[in-house]
Amino acid sequence: MKIASLTLAGLLALSAMAAPAVLADNHGGTKAAIEAVDAEFEAALAAGSASRLAGVYTKDGQALPPNGPVVSGRKALKEFWQGAVDAGFASVELETLELEAFGESAVQVGRYILKTADGETADVGKLMIFWKKEDGEWRWHRDIWNSSNPAK
Amino acid sequence: MKIASLTLAGLLALSAMAAPAVLADNHGGTKAAIEAVDAEFEAALAAGSASRLAGVYTKDGQALPPNGPVVSGRKALKEFWQGAVDAGFASVELETLELEAFGESAVQVGRYILKTADGETADVGKLMIFWKKEDGEWRWHRDIWNSSNPAK
Numbered sequence: 001m002k003i004a005s006l007t008l009a010g011l012l013a014l015s016a017m018a019a020p021a022v023l024a025d026n027h028g029g030t031k032a033a034i035e036a037v038d039a040e041f042e043a044a045l046a047a048g049s050a051s052r053l054a055g056v057y058t059k060d061g062q063a064l065p066p067n068g069p070v071v072s073g074r075k076a077l078k079e080f081w082q083g084a085v086d087a088g089f090a091s092v093e094l095e096t097l098e099l100e101a102f103g104e105s106a107v108q109v110g111r112y113i114l115k116t117a118d119g120e121t122a123d124v125g126k127l128m129i130f131w132k133k134e135d136g137e138w139r140w141h142r143d144i145w146n147s148s149n150p151a152k
Numbered sequence: 153m154k155i156a157s158l159t160l161a162g163l164l165a166l167s168a169m170a171a172p173a174v175l176a177d178n179h180g181g182t183k184a185a186i187e188a189v190d191a192e193f194e195a196a197l198a199a200g201s202a203s204r205l206a207g208v209y210t211k212d213g214q215a216l217p218p219n220g221p222v223v224s225g226r227k228a229l230k231e232f233w234q235g236a237v238d239a240g241f242a243s244v245e246l247e248t249l250e251l252e253a254f255g256e257s258a259v260q261v262g263r264y265i266l267k268t269a270d271g272e273t274a275d276v277g278k279l280m281i282f283w284k285k286e287d288g289e290w291r292w293h294r295d296i297w298n299s300s301n302p303a304k
Contacts, residue, residue, distance in 0.1 A: 065298070102254035146298040152303065
């Protein structure tokens with residue numbers, strides 16, 4: 001992963017995302033449950049815990065990160081997120097722009113702001129997460145994102 | 153958009169994606185209908201038609217491209233894809249790795265291979281598309297992707 005500075009283009013991208021076409025508000029309980037899991041991911045990164053970061057995914061969960069292969073399963077996800085911790089990513093804010101639930105599945109569109117330990121914005125971008133309820137808990141099943149900053 | 157050469161990392165990423173955890177095969181008619189729309193996107197790029205590329209999306213569809221802001225609505229999508237045509241992207245192959253349908257919504261996880269007019273691979277990557285059925289036709293509602301090649 002690379003650390004990119006916050007640019008005007010990034011800010012424009014952010015502001016373009018501030019007005020989502022549809023913000024589903026009809027999944028009250030599900031939205032709260034899902035945002036609690038996102039909050040756990042935020043707390044896990046703040047704690048530098050790759051195990052907790054991987055624990056947010058389903059057992060056969062996958063991350064589809066930019067500029068790399070698919071990361072499949074908790075063990076590989078733990079290694080992947082350990083790499084992010086080691087690279088100096090110290091906190092992230094996840095924001096839901098749209099959420100639609102379909103029984104035990106859900107789709108979330110959102111944005112992220114990734115920061116370094118000194119509070120500097122490392123990256124801002126967009127995400128889509130395909131959620132599954134597993135053993136009664138909402139989990140990230142497929143997780144893809146990309147930066148809104150210009151390619152370096 | 154940038155044209156990146158096919159690298160070993162890209163090939164590894166591709167091979168890692170060749171074994172999806174789950175390939176839903178229980179949506180026969182929907183899968184065929186959805187892949188016909190993907191085929192229209194492929195044909196539209198081969199024809200260099202930004203209008204047809206934009207027409208694959210819902211009326212308030214959004215593309216979430218790497219290294220740029222969200223692109224909202226058919227007019228902006230047409231401009232965005234015209235930019236891709238102008239940049240020399242001449243063909244794309246879209247492959248479904250996973251597909252799950254929920255009534256009038258569906259989630260597709262896949263991969264793409266983007267080529268220039270001389271047949272050279274410009275980029276390989278991963279995608280997630282949130283589909284909606286609109287006026288009886290399956291359309292891309294939210295479309296996010298990223299490259300599997302290393303950042304340049």
